[in-house]
Amino acid sequence: MKKNAQHTPLKNSKPKASKVRIIAGEWRSRQLPIPNVEGLRPTPDRVRETLFNWINHHIPGARCGDFFCGSGALGLEALSRGAEHVTFVDNSRVVSQQMTANLATLGSTNADVIAQNTATYLDETPPRPMDIIFLDPPFRKGWLNQIVPLLEKGWLAERALVYIEMEKEAALPALPPHWTLAKEKVAGQLVYRLFEIAP
Secondary structure, three states: OOOOOOOOEOOOOOOOOOEEEOOOOOOOOOEEEOOOEOOOOOOOHHHHHHHHHHHHHHOOOOEEEEEOOOOOHHHHHHHHOOOOEEEEEEOOHHHHHHHHHHHHHHOOOOEEEEEOOHHHHHOOOOOOOEEEEEEOOOOOOOHHHHHHHHHOOOOEEEEEEEEEEEEOOOOOOOOOOOEEEEEEEEEOOEEEEEEEEOO
């Protein structure tokens, strides 16, 4: 998973050389550093592999949003597999700086990194609707109740896909009736779901 919101660098602890590995596509097997930030949980490889098996044929040419991006694992995987553009948003400046550095290392020019609270960002008018949105907010903070209504403000392209990763014990927020659950799976303490958005 990734993490945004109110990440803070860990104090009085030895920095870890944590890395995220891209599974497939142009940058297959590339490993990139991720910052030592409290609450940052890169989406496990097994979960990512399942997710991208679900959506792989939708990725080429897609415009994507990786919100609460944290490690950026989901957005980077999408870029590696042919997404047209990914917008990475995270509240942590440390996370955003590392994300920018990782994109430079890969030579990627089709991504934006926004150092901003995700809810604040989504409350603005979207420059263009997105085809695939990844939501992996920090656990137990109630972010999805704020974010889901904001996506309805023009962020979703026709027949968009929305991926939501959350703690297993939490209840989903109220979803609009045109959101259809397409896939769902549990992995340890998390549950991940893919929704299709009807026109």
